[in-house]
Amino acid sequence: xxxxxxxxxAALLVVxxxxxxxxAQAQAPLRSPDVxxxxxxxxxxxxxxxxxxxxxxxxxxxxxxxxxxxVITAAKQFGARxxxxxxxxxxxxxxxxxxxxxxxxxxxxxxxxDIFAESTNLSEATVVTLYLLPSLNVKLIPKxxxxxxxxxxxxxxxxxxxxxxxxxxxxxxxxxxxxxxxPKS
Numbered sequence: 184x185x186x187x188x189x190x191x192x193a194a195l196l197v198v199x200x201x202x203x204x205x206x207a208q209a210q211a212p213l214r215s216p217d218v219x220x221x222x223x224x225x226x227x228x229x230x231x232x233x234x235x236x237x238x239x240x241x242x243x244x245x246x247x248x249x250x251x252x253x254v255i256t257a258a259k260q261f262g263a264r265x266x267x268x269x270x271x272x273x274x275x276x277x278x279x280x281x282x283x284x285x286x287x288x289x290x291x292x293x294x295x296x297d298i299f300a301e302s303t304n305l306s307e308a309t310v311v312t313l314y315l316l317p318s319l320n321v322k323l324i325p326k327x328x329x330x331x332x333x334x335x336x337x338x339x340x341x342x343x344x345x346x347x348x349x350x351x352x353x354x355x356x357x358x359x360x361x362x363x364x365x366p367k368s
Contacts, residue, residue, distance in 0.1 A: 214297065216270050220249050223314050223340050228256050230355040234362050235310045235336040237261045244268065244308035246298045246315065246323070251278030251291065253312050258290035265291040266308070268298055298323070305330045314340040321345040333367040 223231075231253065237243060239262030245253040246268055254265025255278075265287075267278050278293040296303045299322070305311065308331060313320060320342055327337065339361045343349060349361040 214270065217319055218247065218316055220271070220274060221314070222249055223252065224356060224358075225252070225256075227340055227355050227358055227360065228253050229260075230353060231312055231338045231340060231360055232257055232261060232310075234351065234353060234360055235312070235338045237263050237310055239263060241309045242266065242307050243310045243312065244305055245312045246305075247313065248278055248293065249274050249314075251281045251293060254278075254291045254293075255282055255285045255287055257310075258287040259285055263290070263310075267291065267293040268296050268303060269293070270295070270297050299326070306332070309335055311335065311337045312340070313337065313342075315342065317342045317345060321347075328365060331365045333365050335365040337363045337365070 232243070235243075237257050241257070241261070241263040243254050243257040243263050243265040244267075245251075245265065248254060248267025248269045251267045254267045257263040257265045267275075269275055269278070272295045275293045275295045279288075282288045282291050282293070294303075305326065311327065311331065313323070315323070320339060321344055324344055324347055331337075341358050341360075343359075343361050344363065347363060349363055351362040353360045
């Protein structure tokens, strides 16, 4: 009788947890996002990844990943691994759903994190993509230079990094794309 009760209690606990989980996932952003979500057109995504010369050996980090399209494309078209980081849990939910649809959940992961937080570590990246405002790009420079290895490529949609001059630029469908490499110390 006791064993039956324990099994029933465990089953009720599991059922109870599954009922609670959706509520726990409906969390608010960690703080107010710095930018509104504007999806990067696929032609620009493709050009950014080509400009960064992404290969299957790369780990692409997208800071402010939105719906995950950049890391998903990197995985699907180039075989790269990818990490998308966004402060808005709704964007992470969308990114995960899009990764399932694209069949790349084995290559990508998404993190509901603040890109400016010390706890958000970028050191595994070999390519970093951005679609942030110029002031945010400039604010990120110290973190990028501190955490990324020399040779890591950075590509930004539409916005530069102030006085850190881009090594390459390209116009795609009326948008500028900027490219930098983390220098050797």
